[in-house]
Amino acid sequence: MIPPPPGPTLPEELPLLAMDPQRGRPYCSKRFLDYAMAGAVLAELELQGRITEQRERVQVVNPLEPPDQLPATLMRGLPAPGKGGRGAGASAGGWVRHAGRQVGAMYLDALVKRGILRRETRRFLGLLPCLRHPVVAKDLAAQARHRYAVAEQAGFPDHRGRVLAALVPAADLARFVGATGSPDRTATRRLIHEQWTARAVYRNVRQDKSNQAGGGSR
Numbered sequence: 001m002i003p004p005p006p007g008p009t010l011p012e013e014l015p016l017l018a019m020d021p022q023r024g025r026p027y028c029s030k031r032f033l034d035y036a037m038a039g040a041v042l043a044e045l046e047l048q049g050r051i052t053e054q055r056e057r058v059q060v061v062n063p064l065e066p067p068d069q070l071p072a073t074l075m076r077g078l079p080a081p082g083k084g085g086r087g088a089g090a091s092a093g094g095w096v097r098h099a100g101r102q103v104g105a106m107y108l109d110a111l112v113k114r115g116i117l118r119r120e121t122r123r124f125l126g127l128l129p130c131l132r133h134p135v136v137a138k139d140l141a142a143q144a145r146h147r148y149a150v151a152e153q154a155g156f157p158d159h160r161g162r163v164l165a166a167l168v169p170a171a172d173l174a175r176f177v178g179a180t181g182s183p184d185r186t187a188t189r190r191l192i193h194e195q196w197t198a199r200a201v202y203r204n205v206r207q208d209k210s211n212q213a214g215g216g217s218r
Contacts, residue, residue, distance in 0.1 A: 008140075008144070009040075009044050009068070009071075010040035010041075010043050010044045010047075010160070010163065010164060010167070011037045011040040011041050011044060011070075011071075011103065011107050012107065012110075012111065013040075013144050013147075013164065014033070014036055014037055014040050014164070014167060014168075015033065015037065015107065015108065015111065015117075015133075016116075016135070016140060016141045016144040016145075017141075017144050017145060017148060017168065017173070017177050018033050018036070018171070018173055018176075018177070019117070019133060019135055019141070021134065021135035021138055021141055022134065023132065023134070024117075024118070024120060024132030024133045024134035024135070025132055025133075026173075027173055027175075027176035027177075028171050028172040028173050028176075029172070029208075030104070031100070031101075031208060032171045032172050032173075032201075032205050032208070033104060033171055033173075034100035034101050034103060034104035035096050035097070035100045035170075035171060035200075035201045035204045035205060036167045036168075036170060036171035036173075036201050037100070037103045037104050037107055038095065038096040038099045038100040038103040038104075038201070039096050039167055039170070039197040039198060039200055039201040040163075040164075040167055040197070041070075041071060041074050041099075041103055042058060042092065042095070042096070042197045042200070043163045043167070043195070043197040044071060045066070045071060045075060046197070047159070047160060047163075048062075048066060049061070049062055050062045050064070050066065050075065051075075051078065053092060053196045053197075054089070056091065056092050056093065056196065056199075056200070057088070057089035057090065057091060057092065058078055058089050058090045058091075058092050058095060059079075059081065059088060059089035060075070060078050060079065060080060060081045060089075061081060063080060063081055070106055070107065070110060073106070074099065074102075074103060074106075077095070077099060078090050078095070092196060092197070092199075092200040093199075093200040093203050093204060095200075096197075096200045096201055096204055097204050100204075108133055111133075112133065115136055115137065116135070116136060116137040116140060117133040117134065117135060117136060117137075118133065118134050118135075118136050119131060119132070119133055120132045120133075120134065145177070148164070148165075148168075148177060151164075151165065152165070152178060156191075162191065162194065162195065163195050163197065163198070165191050166188075166191040166192050166194065166195035166197075166198035167195075167197065167198050167201060169188035169191065169192060169198075169202075170192050170198040170199075170201040170202040170205060171201060171205060172205060174188055
């Protein structure tokens with residue numbers, strides 16, 4: 001019997017949930033989605049037993065690279081195990097902020113190459129180029145939303161589901177992805193607090209919002 005193909009990884013599934021399938025743009029800020037996808041990469045590496053977190057710092061515990069090229073490339077940007085002594089590792093929030101744009105671009109490129117998304121370039125006000133990524137594989141996007149809805153109804157019983165459920169509100173996506181459309185703020189805050197990858201994403205989102213409110217640049 002041929003085994004079924006593996007399901008999408010967290011950084012592959014997140015854009016399927018976040019992307020408006022018709023407009024080809026994320027429901028949240030593109031920058032917030034980049035942060036969330038970077039957090040999803042860290043979460044995926046942790047699920048594989050390759051990294052761990054202590055006091056908001058990421059440490060590599062298994063330097064053997066993943067078989068998939070994208071997470072392997074990104075893991076090379078983390079400090080090797082045993083480097084730096086006390087306070088070793090990389091700041092989770094700092095890595096999410098600085099790697100976010102690269103992570104987002106790499107995974108969107110991969111989804112386009114696989115025919116899951118389509119890339120369109122349009123001109124904003126006829127001048128600035130604007131990239132859009134309409135969903136081609138609408139069945140995969142529908143499956144991702146169905147899996148999320150089923151997990152949500154069950155209270156996100158497994159660890160992977162809870163990580164994804166925490167990353168969604170951390171990136172300001174809960175209103176668009178959740179089945180109810182009006183998520184319980186106390187419950188979402190609890191989810192974010194439980195997952196260190198989501199905390200790293202949320203702090204960067206909150207910092208950007210604070211900069212915008214204060215007139216600072218993003």
